Amino acid sequence: MAIFSDLPVELIEEIVGGLCIACTPIETRCCYNSSCNCAEMGPADLARISALASLCLTSHHLNNIATQHLYHHVHGQQWWLLARTLLSRKDLAQLIRSIRIGFDRGVNESDCPPQVVAYYNSRHRIYLETLSENDCNKAISHLDINELYAGSGNIQIEILSSLCPNLEILEAIIGYFEVFRFSAPHSMPHLRSIALSHGDTELGINLGNVARLFCAAPNITHALFYMVSSCSKLDASLPKLTSLDFQSSTFDGPSLVEILSTCPNLKTFRYEMGGAIVGDGQFTIPEAQDMFLAHAVNLESLCLEAGDNYNWEEDWDAAEANEMGRQLAERGVRNLHRARRQNAKGTLSKANCTLAAAYSYYISFSNSTIAWVRGKAVGVRHLLFRRTQFYSDANASEYNTREHEEWFRNAVSPPFSAENPGFPPVDVHVRSTFSRNRRVGQRLISLITINEDQELDNTRHSRQIGKAIATQIETQIITSKKNEEGRQNEVEKMRLEMKENCNYKWKKRG
Known part of the structure; x- marks a missing residue:
């Protein structure tokens, strides 16, 4: 190993x-x-x-x-x-x-x-x-x-x-x-x-x-x-x-x-x-x-x-x-002068980053790294995810790590399936690098575990694995961003309607 x-x-x-x-x-x-x-x-x-x-x-x-x-x-x-x-x-x-x-x-x-x-x-x-x-x-x-x-x-x-x-x-x-x-x-x-x-x-x-x-x-x-x-x-x-x-x-x-x-x-x-x-x-x-x-x-x-x-x-x-x-x-x-700052992209408040008008969702994975097997360099993308964090309207809570790992295993399982001959069978263990365990050093060492009896001489297959993973992750992020933009547009539309109603009432009183 x-x-x-x-x-x-x-x-x-x-x-x-x-x-x-x-x-x-x-x-x-x-x-x-x-x-x-x-x-x-x-x-x-x-x-x-x-x-x-x-x-x-x-x-x-x-x-x-x-x-x-x-x-x-x-x-x-x-x-x-x-x-x-x-x-x-x-x-x-x-x-x-x-x-x-x-x-x-x-x-x-x-x-x-x-x-x-x-x-x-x-x-x-x-x-x-x-x-x-x-x-x-x-x-x-x-x-x-x-x-x-x-x-x-x-x-x-x-x-x-x-x-x-x-x-x-x-x-x-x-x-x-x-x-x-x-x-x-x-x-x-x-x-x-x-x-x-x-x-x-x-x-x-x-x-x-x-x-x-x-x-x-x-x-x-x-x-x-x-x-x-x-x-x-x-x-x-x-x-x-x-x-x-x-x-x-x-x-x-x-x-x-x-x-x-x-x-x-x-x-x-x-x-x-x-x-x-x-x-x-x-x-x-x-x-x-x-x-x-x-x-x-x-x-x-x-x-x-x-x-x-x-x-x-x-x-x-x-x-x-x-x-x-x-x-x-x-x-x-x-x-680029304009009357009011349009907060459509969910930019967080400067005074307190935990007070935001909408959820912000981002998942980041590292770039391609190299796993050494029997002294040979193979281009395998290591599955070290940086962070998953939600910012809500009133508080900031860390996303459940186990749920994320389960989602990630399901998301990347097809490329590593034994039924798929286009990819080599690789035993990949995904672990959070943000464990509060003081022995996180040993956890980092075992981020990628590859059985010694497995041959990974085909770098092209490894690159296909990394590309497939990156594509699925990118699709998930784009979908989340589109849903978020839709919610923010609805909030902005409601705010403008409320403002117009207030202005109408004041004019009517005057």
Whole structure:
């Protein structure tokens, strides 16, 4: 019987990499929305981390491979323990490529490691030395050693981001006041993508408080912000930033000018209005037209949307928007302004990914891998399914793994049937890689079991097996998506009918 240790190192790395959150497509993660900054990790992501941790305990060989993927993506839960590890293990800090940091709820003074306290004091002292006397007094007035323990601030973001020199993706929920104070200019040269959300239900982010991040990471290419209310002087330049997305935001014309001036090579700009609960100043369509024509010379795509709670006619004039679209079209800009965001694709809420208007269903299988039989490489698609997750209107519940395995066995049984001479008889055991058993390492090893007396010299047959499986899975996914789109269209139709009825009643009363 073929054993896992007989596989080449490259193949083992590919299989273990299937559990890495940072190395897999966004659709296979807990949240389907790439812009979501969930405060908590979902069950599927936690199971992946648990599986990688279990592999680290299986053998020295797997420990070296799995550790790299275990630290590719980290989360800010219990950030003080993660910071202690990164301070003592610089080699692990070098491995981090992606980090997600939720809202800081504080830490007990007795639980915070002394190494973290010492690091905070040293970085805080360096930060104060860079300020003028007036600015230093302002900083001390609302920030002191208590901010390390109190929570509701940005300490966890500042400490963790400053410890990850090779960081490429940063997702965080930030509070009020200045953030990224511990990041020196050009200290994050590999950072490419950021997604920052406001940590409150009202008001919003002043991008001036994030200016130190722009100086530390001048190579950012994609940025998303949730609830931005203003933008003071940035004193930074982001020449490589090409995609900018503002969701549920409200800011005025001068703020828009400052943003566009900072991003001279911007190609895609998307803006969703958040309303008065976010900010008290909103740029007008004529202002936007002049600013985009003057400061966004490389713009290719523009999307302006009123939020779900606002009507286009009340906030922005449709005629002015059409005129702006015509002016920008002459410059080759694709204008996608519309009155209300149509949520027909089931995009999940940015504030809470578990609150969705419809079910989201996705099954992802890994690409073709190779099973070694008697020293020969055979192209057999391994049946390692990533995750199956349902998001309901009020909660998120994990799909029953045993039921899924039973469905999958029935779905793929014809290609492996002994009555079908077109396919070789292969004994394939499908097992969930997300078992909470600490011995998941041994389970992963037995994902594919092939009897020693079976000959699989015909690679063409193996490819036919993989193609047949992929076709059946694709059909199942397409059917599920079509059913989901039909349900969402019915919901949208009912909502519009209710709105028309309400408008009719109000007109009748008037």
